[in-house]
Amino acid sequence: MTDLHYDTRGSGPFLLVIPGGAGDPTALDPMADVLAEHFTVVTYDPLGLAHGHLGLPVADQRVEDWSEGARRVLDAVLPEGESAYVFGTSAGSVPALDLLTRHPERLRHVIAHEPPCVGLLPDGARQQAAFREVCDVYRAEGPAAAAARMTAVLEERVPEDSAPVGQPLSREEELTNPMALMLAHVLRPFTSYMPKAEPPHVRLTLAAGTDSRGQLLYRNAQILADTLHGDFVELPGGHIGTVQHPVAFAEGLVKTLLTVTAPGVSPTP
Structure with missing residues (x-):
């Protein structure tokens, strides 16, 4: 069983945060600091990249392993009988959806922000193939071309x-570059994940950025909200709104998490 890596700050109800990319939580610190005014924020670091593991070997990742790790974090921090809010962004929202399926008894409300698991779209197979092509471009031409x-x-x-054309990274270079780790080991399996379309036992909200309107993951969040019987809400910024607008994003997230609505009614921050 692998070691758990996470940080805790603040006080109040527990909020588990699952970062995107390769799971490096460092860029989410400004947002987490604001959230900590309302919650006990537990920031999960699936690969331990912010805890001394950057540069160590990384294998292809599995959504279920991140989800199971998140469950173990909740077991470690939650008092007996309590449940947690969960927020996942980008790649981190995929294990958040899996956690909702596997361990709803530990959850109060899950917010999945722009999940890249696009298989349930009407053109899902084509979009999954497009992400596989991104991975192929990374292997052939490096991270700038893939980005x-x-x-x-x-x-x-x-x-x-x-579009820029570059050279592939060496394995040593790849292991010290979180973006490269995401392209090499996270993007393909996480975009291939198929959420289970069954009524959730706890509240689910799909979120997308206001700046993402008209883009793939905004459309995907809307479709998932309908298919997975969740709400839909907009949050500030684009796909990386957590980093672009950390304070406004956190404030919208707090409002969404703590607003009680009737089933099927989407709160608007």
Whole structure:
């Protein structure tokens, strides 16, 4: 059983935060500091990248392993009989959805922000193939070219001919680059994950950024909200609104988490 890596700050109801990318929580600190004014914020670090493991070998990741790790974190921090709020963003929202399926008894409300698991879209197979192409571009041309291709996928447009072309990273370079780790070991399995379309036992909210309107993951969040019987809400910024607008994003998140609504009614921060 692997070691658990997480940080805790604040007081109040427990809120588990699952970062995106390769799970490095460092960039979420400004948002987490605001959230800690209302919650006991537990920031999960699935690969231990912020806890001394950056540079160590990484294998292809499984959504179920991140979900199981999140469950173990909850077991470690939650008092007997209590449940937690959960917020996952980008890749981190995929294990949040899996956690909802596997361990609803530990949860109060799950917010999944722009999950990239696109298989339930009407054109899901094509979109999953597009993400696989991003991974192939990374292996052939390096992270800059892959990032340009992924931006085109998210914006649902044809990649530009002028996209940067680079060289693949060495294994040593890859292991010290969280973005590269995501492209190498997280993106393919997490975009291939298929959420289970069954009524949740706890409240579920799908979220997308206001700046993401008209883009793939905004559309996906809306479809998932309908398919998974959840609410839909907009939050500030785009796909990385947690980093772009940490204070406003945290304030919208607090309002969404703590607003009680009737089933099927989406709160608006």
